[in-house]
Every structure is written in C-alpha cells, then in structure tokens.
Amino acid sequence: MGSELIYRGHEAQPTLDAYSSKPPKPWLAVTRPIRYVLREKRLVFVLVGIAIATLVFSLLSAHHGNNNHYQIPDLRDSRFLSESTQLTHRGIHSGFVSFHPGGKMPLGLKRKGLRIVVTGGAGFVGSHLVDRLIARGDSVIVVDNFFTGRKENVMHHFGNPNFELIRHDVVEPLLLEVDQIYHLACPASPVHYKFNPVKTIKTNVVGTLNMLGLAKRVGARFLLTSTSEVYGDPLQHPQVETYWGNVNPIGVRSCYDEGKRTAETLTMDYHRGANVEVEGLMRLMEGEHVGPFNLGNPGEFTMLELAQVVQETIDPNAKIEFRPNTEDDPHKRKPDITKAKDLLGWEPKVPLRKGLPLMVSDFRQRIFGDHKAEGASTATSLV
Template sequence: MGSSELIFRGHDEALPTADAYSPKPPKPWLAVTRPIRYLLLEQRLVFILVGIAIATLFFTLLPPSSSSPHKHDPIPFSFSHFSHELTTPMRYKYYEPHQVGFQSANSGGKIPLGLKSKTLRIVVTGGAGFVGSHLVDRLIARGDSVIVVDNFFTGRKENVMHHFKNPRFELIRHDVVEPLLLEVDQIYHLACPASPVHYKHNPVKTIKTNVVGTLNMLGLAKRVGARFLLTSTSEVYGDPLQHPQVETYWGNVNPIGVRSCYDEGKRTAETLTMDYHRGAGVQVRIARIFNTYGPRMCIDDGRVVSNFVAQALRKEPMTVYGDGKQTRSFQYVSDLVEGLMRLMEGEHVGPFNLGNPGEFTMLELAQVVQETIDPNARIEFRPNTEDDPHKRKPDITKAKNLLGLGT
C-alpha cells in the first residue's frame, strides 16, 4: 500500500489527545538566590567590600569633632567688649578653613560666617572715569562685587587697574547706548562725558548717552528688580536766576545752545527716571552733582580747577575772567562718593543737590592754586565772554524782579 497506509481511515475509536500544558512550579527563593549568584559570579561583592574598607579608613583618620575646622570667635568676657563688637562697623566676618591631613574640602576660598547682609552685586556705568573710579574703590572696600561698564571715551583703564586681580571686580568694555543684560542688585549710572571739552566733541553722542543709555539701564533695573541711581548735574538749572539753587527750582534753560546736549540730556534722563519710578515701580534715586575735584581728574577737561592747575604746572598765566569775584562751590571727590552711597542706601528718591554750601571766588581759587603749586605763577585777568567758564554770579535783585518776588 505504500504511503497510503499512513492515511487515517476514520476508525470508530477516538483520536488520542495530548496532555494539557502546565507551567513549571515557581521557585520560592529565586528572588533571593539570583542576586547572590550574580554577585558571586561577577565578583561584585569584592568591590563592595573594598569600598567599605576605604570609607572606614577615611573616617578613622579624620580628627575628632572637638577639633572642628571652623574657627569660632570666643565669647566676650565683658559687656564692654561685647558692646565694642556691636558698635564696630563690620560688614562681613570670615573664617579660614583649618588644614588637616588631606586638606580641607573648603580650602578653595573663604566662606562668609554670620553675615549681617548678603553681598551686593553692583554695576557702575562710567566706572573707569574720575568720579566712577573713586566710587568703585569705596564699594570694593565695603565688600561688594562690582561690575564696571565703560567705553573709555573719557574713562581710563589706569583708574581701575589696581582691582584687576580682585575676584569681586569685573570690567566690561561696552557703550550703554547698546542694551546690556546683567544680574545685579544696584545700578549707579554715571556714564556720560561731564566736561564741555568732551561733550561738545560729539554732542549727538552725548545726548544719546543721556537718553538711550539711561533708557537701557532703567530697563535693566526694571527686569532684574535693581535699585537705580542717576547722576544728574547742576547744569539742569541752566543759567540760574536763583542763587543758590534748591531742588524745587526748575531752572532757566536754553534747549538750543552749544551745551544743551548735556544740559537737556540730563533733564530728559531725570524725566525718564521718574517715569520708570511712577509707571513701573522701579526704585530710583537722583543726584544733582555740583563742582567736584580730586585725584584722577583729566587735566584738560576744561573745568576751572583743572584749568588753573594745568596753567600753573605749564608755567602759563592763570586766566581769571572779569574781576574774579564770580563764586563757585567745590567739593572733594570722596565727599561726593559718600553722598552717592548714602543716597543709594537711603529711602528718599530725590532729586538731591550734592555739593559744598561754602563758596569761593575765582580769584581766591587762583590764589590757592598759586600758593600750592607755584608762588611765582602769574594771574591774568581777561574780559568776560559769552562762553565764560566761570559764569558771572547772577544779579539777585534782577532775578527777584523777574520772578515777581520784589526786592
């Protein structure tokens, strides 16, 4: 029959059925034995034991807790010593990490201990200039972190070079007319040429610095919640009819004169500052700075103090216009910096006049320079001109009549 015999013919008996599938019974200790076998076969247990041994050795060699790496000041033994500590101005107190066998993990730097207030991060625009560099010195000495932003139009790198190795000092070459993004707590906005010689050199740039630059810095203060201080000028009073000028005096100004790029630029900067304060809630301060002198002044900036000093040093006659009885007030730069910092830390918006209430005539000033630099220096009188840098003291009687105040 060959292969036909393999064909099922359909007999009456039932087909054989296969046994039903049943899975292998679960092993109860498989979850425990499998990790143990893995550790033994792969020798992971050896590495675990070695790690435990190293950790034990490390903690054994550490000094006991009694010799803590922290240096604590001893408790004062008398109330007088304690009161002295309270009255001594101290912004930060540091401890030096104690060096142990493997060196302290903190040996990379100092850690503030018992801070009375957090370190401030401050940006100073125009910080390489005459006033700005002295302000940076004071802020660094106080313990703050300072970022100087300057395009070096009138500022000089030499004014801040002594801070280059200080980790709390940064210098950015940047023009404030262009936006700048920083994370800071306070902004001192000093960027702008302040002497006629400099701001007349490029009047359009001067007014852009005052307007666009102030807008950029106010926008930065708004974004990061920083307090903003604007350094304005006594020139906002123009050619004043009131003497001395008070902050409520609105001035006698010329919007189209050769100095208007500076005068009107500062007036606009004050307007923008107050608008950001009222409209956006920015914390602002406004300082109107009067005549200031001191180290790092540019000798050819065209101001009367530097003019007299430069003429005396060059053996030239010191030029006094008119009869020399015009009066000016002069403040030393350190006093101005003190005023700016107090204004920033205070609660009043301003504007505030920052200057010296005492006044000197131009002739008295020339005589002081003569006595200090060269007793043989000659004082030369010249007639008044329209651009007299000394500006004649205003006639108070005429001013009162013009203001309707009578005599």
C-alpha cells in the same frame, strides 16, 4: 520577561471563602498618615524645611525686639563725596531708582555683598566709588568706553575676583544680572561734551534709557548722577531741588544740560510708570527717600579765587590769564543742601584749600604712577 500569570479568562474562577468581617483597628487613623509620610521622603524634607524656617524666623523676631535699630555704616568719610564734590561751588544733582521698596536690610541679618554695576567707573568720581564698594565687600562690574575714563584708574583691582571691567558704550544695550546700578557715564567737562555734542546727548538719553531698562528687567536699584547744570543760569539763589532752572535749550552747552534734564525726566517716568523707587550716592542707595538731592558745596568763591588757590597748590610762579567767559556759563550758582543734611546726615567736610591738594596728588599718582611725580614741573599758565 519577569512577569507572572495569575489568571486567564477561560479558566475556572477560584472559589472564595465566605466573607468574614475583621475586627476594627482604631489606631489606623493615626498610623496610616505617618506611614505615608515616611514612605514619601520628599514630603518629609518639605515638612522639616518648614519647621526649620519657622524656628529661624521665631528667633529673629525675638532678636529684633532687643535691637530696634539697624545701623547703616557712616559713609561721610567717602573720599569722592567729601573731597571731590566741594572743590567748586557746583553741586551734584542726584537721583535714585529702585525696584525694591525700602532698600534696607532685614533687621538682624548680616549684610551680604551685592553685585553692582558702575557705568563710567573708570572716571575720577567713578573709580573712587568703585574703591569704596570693593572695600565694602561688594562685587563690582565697571562699564566704561574710556572716552574720558582711564583704565589705569581701576587697574589696581585687576586680579580681584570681585571686580570686572567691561569696555562698553552705554548707548548700546547691556545684559547683566545685578542688584544695583550706579549710572555715572557721560562726559562732564565742557571741553569733552562740546567736542561731540550729539554723542553727549545720546549718552545721557539713550544710555540712561538702557540702564533704566536693565534696572526694570532685573529688579535692580538705580542711581542717576545728574548735574547742577540742570539749573542753568539760575534766577533763584541758592537752588533747592524743586527749582526748575533757567536753561538755554539751544546753546552750545545744551547737549549736556538738556541731556541731563531728560535723563532726570526718564528716571521719574520710570518711577511713576513702573513703580520704581527714586532715591543721593551710597547713603541714598541704602535709604528710602524719593526724589533728587543736591550734593555739593554751598560755599561760594569767584573763579579768580579758585585760580589763585590752584596757583598756590601747583606752581606759585604760574601766571593767571584772563579770557572771555564761555557761552551760557552760569554767573552764579549755590546748591541748597538742607535736604541732604536733614535726611542723609551728609555735608561737605573738606574745604577747598585742603581738598584741592588731595585731588592734585591723586591725579599725579594716577598719571605718573607714583608719589615722586608730586614734584614734577607744571604748566606756567593758568587760564
């Protein structure tokens, strides 16, 4: 079968000539390794790859010497940060988790689009965040169960290959491969979270635990949007990030307050136990800072002043009704944003009287589908 018989055991051994030594060939010590390398093509590819990588990193190092600072894009014009967070005196108490130390891009490298999941991305703040991330060139997966979010808020991204929408409840585990996680999912209005308090606290605790587990498994950065409700009815004014709060753990609002406090506890436990880096919103996700940040409006005004601005904006003929305050509602709250100003360079830019009409216009466009609805009739009673 193609083989050739050379020798049988019973045949006579062929006679061999007497051994004579060959002249030495000193160049074999050099040529033999070269011939071996050329025969082993895979080894050639490895060596060429190492040479190219060495050259590239040498060029990058030289480039770094001339460019000492990587400029992070200025995100202070973010609409959901500048407009929506300062419509009331309540701030957003935020924290981040990351499995990648630092969080900045290697110097000299162009930023690549990231794969990002936004839970609660069909809500008001979440949908504006999605708009910014898509505009920045990232691939975004929105996860929302539409309890308070609306599909219409993100429909304008349908057909974009960088956008995905998943109807899913974060109380159930989710398997995805992502680089960053913005965890915004949870009812944020007392009307909504008091409707189903058990579901609210499960979303805060179990949902956060699931998202932290996902971040740990895939090595993704994690951002938790908490709430100034963790300060309760504060005894300290204004409130800094280290203030522990004055909260009623068994009140009608506690499903939200204590749920968010537990979510912050879980976040910090993952930071300490799993060496996760905790970092405020898009700017913090790109930074190196650890711990909670207050993002909100330190300007104070009464509920009557707020109602009067709403009246002027929506319908000057609307009547303002006075009703008893809800149980456990804080009497006074003012976020101290010194840390965000010093470390992030962030502060609110849009005043209430300018921001509220923008928000109303946005709501009308989303609800009615066009700007003509701005002239639509409104309720004649403001509570």
